[in-house]
Amino acid sequence: MSDDLKKRVKELIVRQLKLEVDPATIADDAPLFGDADGGLGLDSIDALELVLGVEKEFGIKVQDEEVGVKAFASVNALCEFVRQKAA
């Protein structure tokens, strides 16, 4: 998977959610939601912000909550989702 896409996705997460972290410190496979170690601890409000961010950045609509939960599981999952939708 392209490092450029991962970098873009991490920057999107930080920018859209106004996080005070260096995008480079977000692990590719760390869970974005929940309280797991190494995760970002995002919640459903953040999920909606990510939906809006993905739509704005990549022109991809996420309309189904179930799809959103899978797509936003990690940076890797979100990159894979973007790659599939853009194909």
Place this chain on the structure above:
Amino acid sequence: MSFQPLPHAFPFRFADAVLERTGPAVGRVRASLTSNTEALRGAGFPAAILAELVAQSALLLQGGDAALGKKGFLAGISDFVVARLPAAGDVLTIDVAIAGRLGDTVKFDGVVTDAEGGAVARGSVTVKHGRA
């Protein structure tokens, strides 16, 4: 239109009439602020209540019918700018449009203006459907 879609009762119900409904949760709502409005007593109308007013307006527009009415609560505020605090006697107009949705979480953009069209506040609120 019934107010049953809103779970709030006086003095915490601020939106008081739907002026125009152009789509689900899109339209214009009115709020008349009287000196009896609880929030206006003492320190005046808190800025945060303007965000609550936008959320109530959105849910009122989205409910629309007592039988189908949806309940929800203000869960998030973002990019909310208050130009001036309202005062007793103000008749506010709240324009609401849906910005995005994921499951039971919905984000609305709102613009609050006074009777002369002057800016009062604008920003986004996120509402979760269901009860807190």
